[in-house]
Amino acid sequence: MRYLFNIIFLFCLSISNSFSLEFKGKFEQGSFILGKTKPEAKVFIDNKQIRVSKDGFFAFGLDRDRKNNVLVKIIINKEIKELEKKVLRRDYMIQRIDGLPPKQVTPPPEVYEKIKKDNFLIGKARKIDSDIDFFRNEFIYPIDKYIITGVYGSQRILNGKPRRPHYGIDFHAPEGTPVKAMMDGKVTLSENDMYFTGGTIIFDHGHGISTLYMHMKDIYVKKGQQIKKGEIVGTLGQSGRATGPHLDIRLNWFDVKLDPLTILKN
Numbered sequence: 001m002r003y004l005f006n007i008i009f010l011f012c013l014s015i016s017n018s019f020s021l022e023f024k025g026k027f028e029q030g031s032f033i034l035g036k037t038k039p040e041a042k043v044f045i046d047n048k049q050i051r052v053s054k055d056g057f058f059a060f061g062l063d064r065d066r067k068n069n070v071l072v073k074i075i076i077n078k079e080i081k082e083l084e085k086k087v088l089r090r091d092y093m094i095q096r097i098d099g100l101p102p103k104q105v106t107p108p109p110e111v112y113e114k115i116k117k118d119n120f121l122i123g124k125a126r127k128i129d130s131d132i133d134f135f136r137n138e139f140i141y142p143i144d145k146y147i148i149t150g151v152y153g154s155q156r157i158l159n160g161k162p163r164r165p166h167y168g169i170d171f172h173a174p175e176g177t178p179v180k181a182m183m184d185g186k187v188t189l190s191e192n193d194m195y196f197t198g199g200t201i202i203f204d205h206g207h208g209i210s211t212l213y214m215h216m217k218d219i220y221v222k223k224g225q226q227i228k229k230g231e232i233v234g235t236l237g238q239s240g241r242a243t244g245p246h247l248d249i250r251l252n253w254f255d256v257k258l259d260p261l262t263i264l265k266n
């Protein structure tokens with residue numbers, strides 16, 4: 001698919017006028033979108049300028065509940081092109097989980113400080129706006145054999161109370177299963193014991209695109225380390241707030257939570 005995409009890019013470049021602009025990815029709620037234009041172009045998404053790589057690649061994503069059209073503005077050599085893209089809506093599942101210990105639904109006050117600190121560290125890692133451009137390549141699944149037990153966007157009702165939607169993909173597999181990096185990247189967070197997410201790793205793939213792995217049993221990587229796609233970064237576990245062994249992965253464009261399957265299905 002990526003090959004075909006490159007061919008399409010090349011084709012478009014060869015026939016284009018000064019405005020080469022291509023998108024890969026659906027303009028749909030929760031989507032990761034990869035774009036390509038000229039390296040010298042300035043790109044604005046919803047009036048906010050975003051990075052363009054030295055090869056002309058850029059990336060952004062659409063929120064779970066995004067309703068407004070996306071405003072794309074490209075400036076190349078003082079020429080301006082503006083377009084509006086409609087965002088397709090999605091239907092999300094409703095997931096009810098009953099009989100949870102109350103402590104799991106509402107954390108006790110003594111852990112609030114810990115949760116605040118964890119959230120701060122995760123937020124900080126997701127704000128990183130580096131110029132690496134690994135996001136343009138094809139991502140791979142983090143484990144080989146799994147059952148998907150949780151999907152993006154589902155509305156969770158825990159013990160009858162509506163809670164935050166689930167933003168990850170849950171891969172169920174035996175504890176200790178090796179977990180691979182989905183893409184080249186740099187480790188920007190590596191923590192063994194976060195309250196909700198347990199053993200947690202965040203990888204930066206460039207331009208604000210990051211992936212997060214949670215509930216890890218062992219973690220083999222350190223903050224600052226460069227990782228290659230396919231490298232074993234740890235093992236699957238059930239650390240943090242988890243009801244059984246599984247790997248939950250997240251995909252972000254800065255603080256916008258995206259559907260990880262939109263990078264994997266390409």
Ligand SMILES: [Zn+2]
Nearest residue numbers: 150168170248
């Ligand atoms: Zn999950």
